[in-house]
Each structure stands twice: as structure tokens, then as C-alpha cells.
Amino acid sequence: MNSEQQAKFNEVRDGIDEVDRELVELIARRLDLTGEVGKLKAGLQLPLYDPQRETELINDKRQLAEKRGVSPELIEDLLRRVMRESYINQSKSRAKVETVIDKNIVVVGGRGKLGSLFVKLFKESGYNVSVLETGEWDDGQKSLQEASLVLVSVPIKVTDEVIKQLSGLPDDCVLADLTSIKLRPLKLMLEVHKGPVIGLHPMFGPGINHLAKQNIVACSGRRIESDHWLLEQLRLWGANVTMIDAKQHDELMGIVQVLRHFSTIAYGYHLKAEDPELQSVLSVSSPIYRLELAMVGRLFAQDSGLYSDIIFSNPDNIPMIKRFIQRLNELLVMLENKDIDGFKAAFAEVTSWFGSSADLFLQESNRMLSRAQESSR
Numbered sequence: 001m002n003s004e005q006q007a008k009f010n011e012v013r014d015g016i017d018e019v020d021r022e023l024v025e026l027i028a029r030r031l032d033l034t035g036e037v038g039k040l041k042a043g044l045q046l047p048l049y050d051p052q053r054e055t056e057l058i059n060d061k062r063q064l065a066e067k068r069g070v071s072p073e074l075i076e077d078l079l080r081r082v083m084r085e086s087y088i089n090q091s092k093s094r095a096k097v098e099t100v101i102d103k104n105i106v107v108v109g110g111r112g113k114l115g116s117l118f119v120k121l122f123k124e125s126g127y128n129v130s131v132l133e134t135g136e137w138d139d140g141q142k143s144l145q146e147a148s149l150v151l152v153s154v155p156i157k158v159t160d161e162v163i164k165q166l167s168g169l170p171d172d173c174v175l176a177d178l179t180s181i182k183l184r185p186l187k188l189m190l191e192v193h194k195g196p197v198i199g200l201h202p203m204f205g206p207g208i209n210h211l212a213k214q215n216i217v218a219c220s221g222r223r224i225e226s227d228h229w230l231l232e233q234l235r236l237w238g239a240n241v242t243m244i245d246a247k248q249h250d251e252l253m254g255i256v257q258v259l260r261h262f263s264t265i266a267y268g269y270h271l272k273a274e275d276p277e278l279q280s281v282l283s284v285s286s287p288i289y290r291l292e293l294a295m296v297g298r299l300f301a302q303d304s305g306l307y308s309d310i311i312f313s314n315p316d317n318i319p320m321i322k323r324f325i326q327r328l329n330e331l332l333v334m335l336e337n338k339d340i341d342g343f344k345a346a347f348a349e350v351t352s353w354f355g356s357s358a359d360l361f362l363q364e365s366n367r368m369l370s371r372a373q374e375s376s377r
Helices: 003-044 051-067 072-095 113-124 141-145 156-164 183-192 229-236 246-274 278-283 287-300 304-312 317-336 340-354 357-375
Strands: 104-108 128-132 149-152 174-177 197-202 215-222 240-243
Touching: 003 072, 051 072, 072 357, 104 113, 104 141, 113 128, 128 141, 149 156, 156 174, 156 183, 156 304, 174 183, 183 197, 183 215, 183 246, 197 246, 215 229, 215 246, 229 240, 246 287, 246 304, 246 317, 278 287, 287 357, 317 340, 340 357
Parallel strands: 104 128, 104 149, 149 174, 174 197, 215 240
Antiparallel strands: 197 215
16 A cells, blocks of 8 residues: 555545544434433423334434435434433433322332332332332331322232232222232232222333333233323333233233243253353354353343242143143154154244244344344454
């Protein structure tokens, strides 16, 4: 490279650096604006997350990218990452808006990880919040007698015992729980309380900054309509609230949570017994296998009690897991018998069951893998 080429090379690089600086400034400006939006949303009682607005924004910018000869996928990835930060920024801004809501919230187990998250959210939204732990019943009687909502956030194994101690609540008080099973706690809450009852299952862990795009399953027990103030508050925080029957919830959780957790634990248990050198496994793993291994490792980095509670909480989980093992054995028999045609036929049946969702999942996973590949370098 001669001196003229070197000078041109340096000039172009300097230009890239300048554009990067401008990009940082633009993102900072956008975050300032989203902070203002967060304050205005709080005053207007608008939800943190507006799915229609987000979809329209992304589609518009994808079209603009195409006109400019820029990859629409690149722009969408960039926007989604920026918007995640925007939701965090909006949530912080909303918390600074001084509002007072004339409702008293009691969170039983409010010093736990999930309970403390809801304590924080309710306080930021202007509610009067009290925390009651299981050994503080005598001291907490006054707050219970004045409660607009009693939210039970304790481990599954003590949920029944806690609910049984909550009789005598005001007739207009909402009694709700946050456990991952719904049929049994809901039945018990209906027995001890004559007022509004609802079962809630947050489909996320406590280590989040906001509820935007987070899913919460709600199972109505008594006098909880779709526009009830509690459900509206969850939506204002940005959550997607799905209302289903408690029995259906528990059946679906057998697939969504229990079967996935059990198979992940079994895979990790098998890895430990096989005892491969972990770094060697990672060194030959493509992004998708590294991501799958990361999800296994992620589970084992958490509290075993959480997963054992979920898996052991419902006796109906056992037949589900047995059916899963039976189908594993069916595929194993095909392998042992070198039944490739049978294996392909089984594969085709599953493909047909997924239908058009298979292609959508392929596109979604490709975007996830692209981000995983970048972060693993």
C-alpha cells in the first residue's frame, strides 16, 4: 500500500469513526425522547408497550432501509435492540412521575425475588404497598384488613398454608397468587375469601427491569372481568395478559414448563455422567448448539428448589413425562432397527403438525442465532 492509498484508507476509517460517533449521539437523543414519552404515558395512563406502534415502526423503517439499499434485517435488529433499551428508559421515567393511587397492596412474600419485583412496580405506580412475610401475621392484621389487593408470592410448597391464613379479608379486596400451578391454589382462595379472586402466573423470572412484552397468564376465580383494575395495571406495565381456565393452564404448563425443565435437567444429568471436557464441546459447537448448551447451563446456574417445586407440584406431570419417555423409546427402536423410512415418516408427521409455524420459527430462530453468533465472538 503506497502513501496515497494509506492516506485514503485513513480518511475513510476516520469517516466511519465519525459516523459511529453520530450514531451514538442519535441513540442518546432517542433515549432522551423515550424518557419523555415514558413520563407522558404515565400521566395519560397509557401502556408501556404498544405492539401496534412497534410493528408499524419496524415495518416503516424496513421499507425505508430497502429504498436506501440497506439490509432490512439489519435495521430491524438494530431497532429492536434500541427499543429494548427504550422500554427500560421509559420504565425508569414513569417511576419518577409522582402519582398517588388510593389502593392498599399487601404482598405476602414481598421480600422474595419475584415478590420484591411486584412491590417495586406497585410502589413506582403510586400504590400504598405493605410487605408481609409468613412469620408476621399478627403484625400484619391491620394492613390485611385495609387491603385492596393481597398478592401471595411464596414458594409452591407453602402456598396452600399461606392462603388458609387469609380469611377475613375485606369483601372488595382482590386475593391473588403468583404460583406456577393454578387449579389447587385458586380453589383454596375461593374457599377462604368471598370477594374477587384471581390466579396469576408470571411467565418470567424476577431478574427483569420492566414488564414490556412479558407474558402473564391469568385465571379468573370470581368477579374478575377482563377490564378489572388489576389486569389493566398489568397491561399498563407493558405485560401481555392471557386469560385461560385454571385446568387448561395446568395442562399447558405440563408441556411449556415441566416437560422442558425435566428434559433439560435430564440432558444435563446425562452430560455430567458422560463427562466430556466442556471447552472441547464448545470449541466444535456451532452457534445453535452453543445456544442450546447455554440454556442447559443457565438452568443449572439457578436454584434447584425452583425447578423441583415446579416439576413435583402436580402429580399429573408424571404421566406426561412417562409418555415423553415412551416416545423417545419409539424413536430409539427405529434407530436400532435401522428404520430410516419410519424415522422420516415420524419427522414428516411432526412437520405437518407444526404447519406454517415451522417456517415462522425458522425465521425467528435465525434472527436469534445471528445475535448469538455475534455475542459469542
